[in-house]
Amino acid sequence: MKDEILRLLKGNVEGFISGQEISEKFGVSRTAIWKYINQLKIDGYEIEAISKKGYRLISSPDILTNEEIAGSLNTKYIGRSIIHFDSIDSTNNKAKELALLDEKNGTVIISEEQTMGKGRMGRNFISPKGKGIWMSIILKPDINPLNVAMVTQIGAAAINKAFREMKIETLIKWPNDILLNKKKICGILTEMSAELTKVNFLVMGIGINVNLDEGDFTEEVKEMATSVKIETGKSLSRKEIVSRILNNFEVLYEDFIEREDIEKTISICRENSILIGREIRVIKRENSINAKVLDIDNKGELVVQYEDGKRENLISGEISIRGMKSYI
Incomplete structure (x- = not known):
């Protein structure tokens, strides 16, 4: 019900909707509507309420829910199902669990924070609440397990392209890191369930340091890691970054899965490589x-x-x- 009321408010940003109108539309009391409105305010939505006029949505928080991201997607299936958590141990762990339960292809698991985020080779990944993008994509490609490494590079290309669209000049450290000013802002961890010649599913975990501050990093990590906010001096919309990544990813991923065409991905990785010539x-x-x-x-x-x-x-x-x- 809360999500339905939110969608109604989002669809009427120019004017007010009376509590009576909302009550009649959803068949619940005006007191119930008031309670749902208060829940939305707790979630960070700024909602104006005026007696005899009703409710009007003023602004939305930068949270990574389906309601906040779906409107910016132009994908067919990537991200069309977003499962959002306030806090979770690891989005990759949850994605693997759901994939085993036959969660559909393209589902995105995303959390405001991770308590046990992980990178390659078992390293910990700092994932503070509300400051980064911690998400995993469930994929079920009909490919040879030997070609799974290419999917990681598709992810890197999609992320780099998303930042470039936002005028942020990131580079790719082959095959799975995204750098800004020679420091890491993003890592990709792709995990696979497969048989000898068949992929059952992939889980592509993406962790991006978007709006982290200096104090969020340990002294040891500061040598190699940073955030977009630290490097650019401004906070970015995490919602926009997520939607751009998912939109770009599906285009490049379909080229590979449906047409066995990896050319665009390789071109992006090559042209934006920080390693070539070094x-x-x-x-x-x-x-x-x-x-x-x-x-x-x-x-x-x-x-x-x-x-x-x-x-x-x-x-x-x-x-x-x-x-x-x-x-x-």
Whole structure:
């Protein structure tokens, strides 16, 4: 009922709707309507109430609910079902749980905070309440498990494109990090349930430091991580970022899944790569080898050349990459 009243208010932003009109429309008492209006105010909605005129929505909070995001989506199925939490241990954990219960393709799990957010290789991911984007997308592609790494790069390309549309010049650290001013603002963690030649489902976790402040980061993390707010000096709409990401993701994802076309994704990753042309260290388990990044090939593999002249194509997920002297 609360969501239905909200939709009604959103559809009448130019004028007031009387409590009697809302009461008759939904078949509940005016006292019940008043209670739902108060609940919306607690959620952060600014609603003007004037005797004999009714209610009018003044402004909406930057919360990541279906009601706040759906209106900006032009997707067919990505994000058309958004399951929102105020707090959760990990959106990836919940997404995997729901995928096993046959939650539909394209469903997005999103939370205002994570208490046990995680990155690659079991690292913790700082996820404070209301300041970032902590979400996971359930995907059920009919692809060979060997090609799952490409989906991660589709995610990176979609996120980078979304920020570029907002005039924020982010770069991609192959294959799953987004950087701003050479510091990480976003990480992607893709997890898979698969058989030998079949993917049952994927869960793509996306964590973005949008409006975090300096005090939200530990001293250790500050060396390599930042937020969009810190780097640009202004707060951004998380709702806008989410909708842009989902819109861009579906276009690139469908190119790959339906037409086996990864060209646009690779082009974005290549043109916005922070690694190509750089000297890096390739870390494989306990070994660290100096190399120069030459390219990202048409399969999304990173092409490097070692100091002895040998070239190698690196596959997403098999290595860690660090700059020669720092994170990048």
